[in-house]
Amino acid sequence: MKVIVAGYPKTGTKSTASALAHLGYSVYDSLENVIILRKEYTKVINEGWKIDDFRKMYGNVDAVIDMPACFFWEEILQAFPDAKVILTIRNSEDEWCRSLVSLFKGMHRLENRFIEIFSPTARYFCKYINKSTHPLIHGNRRPDPWALSAPINKQLAKKMYKNHNAYVKQVVPRDQLLVYNVSEGWEPLCKFLGHPSPVIPFPHRNVKGAIVHGNDTHPLMKQLRREAWISFIALSFASISVGYVCYKYGRTAL
Template identity: 25%
Template sequence: MSMKVALEQLGFGPCYHMVECLPRGPEHWQQWIDAAGGKPDWDTLFAGFGATVDFPACSSYQALADYYPDAKVVLTVREPERWFKSTQETIFAPHWIEYLRSVEMGQFIQATINDYLQDRMHDQEYLIQRFQEHNEEVQRTIPASRLLVFEVKDGWGPLCQFLDVPVPGGEFPFVNDTQAVKGILNKIIAEGPEAVFGYTGAPEP
């Protein structure tokens, strides 16, 4: 979320993130299932957006880099154990994973996240290994001229230099959204995604 906010501040928004994806509802999710199955329509999925971060896009990073050959790629890295702990409190929390097995939204999550991690979302050793393999794979497959390996704690400097934009005034946006994510997930479980999001159509970017 910090990267989403930062990219939008730098003029590369709107930035697509899971918070844009979920409210769009089943028809939009199906497009991601199709993409995971080898039939993507990237122009439709990202219509109106200037950048993307997070799942579901990050598990398709290579396909997206190929489709948008002029796009730059920022690989955000962090301490693996802290990343694992964060996932277990939020997107891989056991009660959330169990809930997804029984709802339509779960098919989309399965295709874009769980399959990418071999359904081993609670296996710390494996998940950290997969985390590190992903980072190594990105650095091996994306040309160095297109890639920035970045920690948000590094702030505006390296990101702005890489994207060739001026450093803005103000501090880099550090967004700690763990509690907010937990609240949204619990609300979805209690009320259902349709009640929470409404599915009134894709919101205007």
């Protein structure tokens, strides 16, 4: 583990993850955290943890970012004390909160609801991981896929965001910490990590919460979508079959 991104979701984490990947780092973003490490995080959240748990989870990974790792950034740093820490931030807590509200609304898009209801993997991490970490990180319960609205306590969310950022700045040694806004582009990020700045434009991903579950072309996202369709088709076929049998035998009984 070389880089720990401690910033909250909706602080340019998707853009930062893409930039780190371009610089040659293997990155565990939210999808990797909650799908590849779902058993490990289920244990951490439900039973507790030891620092060695995080050492095993991320021993072969260069960088970690987003939920639920941003909540456990301090434990991950204890497991990898030489890692550099990046605190991604927005221009203001109000700007961050508006982006969070957009994220919660995005969870109610039809495809996102469809995936969370019919994909076994999506249901698993929504039930056992995201619903546990959302109150810890945002102070708000993650909305259910069948809920009609996504209420959010903005004051509580902003307070937790502000407290989190202040704590990271207080704890991490200055020479190990970069407070970073993705609007700054390549230069501060590459200088901090010791890389030359690429000539390509800095990647900007998930603008205004356009993608709720991460990169829409991500292999793990494709897995969730494939699972959802398989489950939906199987359930539809089973329902039609049962309906036909009931209809057939009902007519015979008459």
